[in-house]
């Protein structure tokens with residue numbers, strides 16, 4: 001995304017300039033200062049509740065859901081708008097600002113497009129709680145598209161039931177949706193049985209998005225563009241002003257969580273299997289807020305504001321800011337505050353953890369009121385093979401068909417630099433000579449019907465060369481197949497399968513490349529100048545599109561952002577476990593948009609194999625929908641607890657989870673800072689026995705208990721006073737994990753569990769203490785009736801100080817076989 005995020009500010013500034021000069025010519029000296037200032041988007045949070053929390057707006061009881069059409073709600077909404085206008089008119093100069101969005105449902109505020117000097121005036125006004133510059137929002141997919149076939153077994157088990165997710169609405173704040181995709185088709189033979197009385201959406205129409213797009217599976221679709229339009233010149237042939245997804249990302253994410261069951265995945269006429277969402281009967285509400293050219297937090301927060309009002313059950317954010325906020329705490333950015341109020345309104349928020357791994361403290365899901373999802377591999381592998389003339393077979397990566405004769409007929413093997421056009425006039429760069437990016441560099445007679453070896457060299461590392469160009473060259477000159485070998489001086493490279501309609505294979509390891517090159521040199525005759533005169537080496541490329549289900553999984557993906565969670569830009573650590581959980585996010589098949597605005601290689605495709613925490617988050621969102629369906633009264637934090645305490649810390653080989661390191665092919669034992677509570681385990685998450693839950697007031701207490709915090713900052717962000725209180729330590733927030741980033745001496749940590757099963761059950765507690773600590777649990781034996789709670793005290797003391805975090809867990813085993821795991825992550829600093 002980053003390249004396309006470039007903000008085309010120059011054009012916009014020019015417009016503003018001419019406008020200002022015409023109107024304010026007589027005030028030239030005053031306005032010259034303004035003209036030199038760049039305008040930006042600022043997010044402004046104001047005192048006073050949004051409509052969702054306005055007392056008089058509520059119907060009967062204290063249900064979190066509000067009726068937006070009630071008289072009191074409408075009146076409150078109108079008074080919020082009037083107060084915004086009044087504030088701006090009294091504070092700012094006319095013509096210096098534009099209101100992009102008004103936030104009035106879950107928070108009270110607005111997004112403003114204006115200059116720093118105007119914002120400085122606004123900051124000091126009474127009633128203004130916080131002002132923040134828009135950091136932009138990105139999609140959390142890694143750049144390389146990959147291929148993943150449908151893990152039929154796992155998907156069938158997780159979401160395959162014909163009513164899985166029925167009655168639940170999942171909201172997607174993303175790049176929109178492709179309404180014509182079979183993953184989102186409405187099946188008249190299988191009408192929905194629930195009537196969604198809690199959800200009120202709308203169908204906004206526009207380019208590629210007629211009214212019929214909201215078909216019953218897609219129950220609502222809206223788009224938010226004022227922020228994008230303010231900071232970029234949108235391209236009318238890509239940045240459609242409608243809920244239509246020109247990119248593919250939003251469709252991909254929605255299909256993972258809630259795509260129809262059993263949709264055939266066909267790419268380049270090859271059938272890869274069937275796709276199914278985690279909760280195939282959940283309904284989809286689309287909130288488009290990211291465009292191929294740009295994404296802004298202003299549009300994202302406006303989308304969240306609307307989604308809360310509409311009444312989504314679950315909100316999936318595979319997008320968001322890429323970095324921590326500059327001048328406030330991570331938990332207190334207007335984005336995170338917005339998620340707090342979405343949670344308060346009863347919406348479960350699932351966030352991608354980020355793709356900046358494997359470096360530590362790279363998670364961008366910071367707050368305890370969301371589920372931050374990291375990515376792991378699955379056991380599906382696509383491997384292709386290369387057969388050499390002397391009988392050696394090497395493994396590689398590809399997602400294309402075999403060369404001639406289904407990979408059994410050997411053909412001439414030629415290194416690209418030995419096939420260049422004699423006296424050809426082209427630049428002598430790696431791009432032309434060895435990277436096969438340009439057909440004009442080659443002698444067509446030599447390369448025709450041969451297997452050509454290209455090199456993953458400088459151009460691939462600096463981003464100018466692409467696999468797509470190799471395929472183009474291969475097709476143009478009629479190669480038999482291409483092989484992409486590493487440049488030994490750069491080491492092994494990372495290869496992800498990409499579906500291509502041309503035979504080819506990536507050989508990512510230097511050691512394998514050496515075998516091929518040795519065989520090639522042995523069999524190639526050269527003249528005294530070293531020019532090849534006769535090519536006698538032979539090779540064939542095998543079928544690469546057949547998945548095998550072998551090998552270790554899950555493994556935490558290299559790119560997946562890591563903990564520990566941070567409080568601020570200075571990277572002070574939070575006593576919160578992030579990421580929360582891992583879910584499949586490596587080589588995941590999902591719905592795509594043939595326009596494929598940002599991925600020319602995938603143009604025309606209806607499915608894409610992608611990697612990223614963007615793909616992991618919707619797995620958890622779909623699983624949360626299944627839990628919500630069977631347990632409609634569970635709060636967001638109860639669902640989050642159920643997902644965490646039932647997750648697994650072992651892989652399919654029975655070993656402790658492993659994580660990918662910096663080096664290609666390197667694995668190390670994973671810790672909760674990589675995998676959170678562990679790998680999501682949907683079947684057990686539906687029946688966890690006990691939950692550890694927390695709500696809005698607990699989060700306020702948590703914020704107020706942060707070390708060295710100025711309570712006024714918390715009050716400014718949330719409007720809530722900080723009442724200091726006996727047990728107010730951040731680690732006492734009732735999370736399904738315990739994290740202490742600096743343990744000195746001993747502390748006593750409190751937790752409360754509630755039985756949400758249907759039976760009275762007796763639990764026995766066991767402790768695995770983190771290295772360097774002693775841990776005591778009280779009580780270790782208790783019996784608990786349905787809906788009852790039990791307080792737990794966990795005493796931790798340092799026995800040996802350590803430089804790093806160490807990890808353990810508390811395991812509560814119930815007499816009815818429930819197993820509740822509470823992860824302990826502690827850095828024992830001093831005795």
Ligand SMILES: *[C@@H]1O[C@H](CO)[C@@H](O)[C@H](O)[C@H]1NC(C)=O
Pocket residue numbers: 193194195197
């Ligand atoms: C539909 O909603 C109404 C009230 O809004 C309720 O009485 C009825 O039972 C619902 N029908 C279904 C199938 O849930």
Ligand SMILES: *[C@@H]1O[C@H](CO)[C@@H](O)[C@H](O)[C@H]1NC(C)=O
Pocket residue numbers: 235236237238
């Ligand atoms: C807009 O997008 C189209 C399609 O990708 C592209 O051909 C065109 O150059 C773009 N226009 C601008 C001004 O960037």
Ligand SMILES: *[C@@H]1O[C@H](CO)[C@@H](O)[C@H](O)[C@H]1NC(C)=O
Pocket residue numbers: 406407542543
């Ligand atoms: C082609 O080869 C693959 C193994 O490389 C095999 O599984 C497949 O059945 C073969 N296809 C045909 C049509 O022979």
Ligand SMILES: *[C@@H]1O[C@H](CO)[C@@H](O)[C@H](O)[C@H]1NC(C)=O
Pocket residue numbers: 422423
């Ligand atoms: C290439 O250029 C050299 C020197 O200019 C010339 O001797 C040779 O004949 C040329 N070869 C071909 C194939 O044109």
Ligand SMILES: *[C@@H]1O[C@H](CO)[C@@H](O)[C@H](O)[C@H]1NC(C)=O
Pocket residue numbers: 429430431458459460462463464
């Ligand atoms: C990237 O590498 C290619 C191939 O050598 C080279 O031609 C190009 O100038 C490089 N570009 C940058 C931006 O370094």
Ligand SMILES: *[C@@H]1O[C@H](CO)[C@@H](O)[C@H](O)[C@H]1NC(C)=O
Pocket residue numbers: 388390391392515516518519522
């Ligand atoms: C084929 O040639 C390579 C390179 O010389 C060698 O490493 C490999 O062992 C050979 N394979 C066989 C089966 O002889």
Ligand SMILES: *[C@@H]1O[C@H](CO)[C@@H](O)[C@H](O)[C@H]1NC(C)=O
Pocket residue numbers: 771806
């Ligand atoms: C715990 O500490 C011991 C001794 O310092 C060390 O051998 C062991 O590997 C550590 N275990 C873990 C899980 O870090």
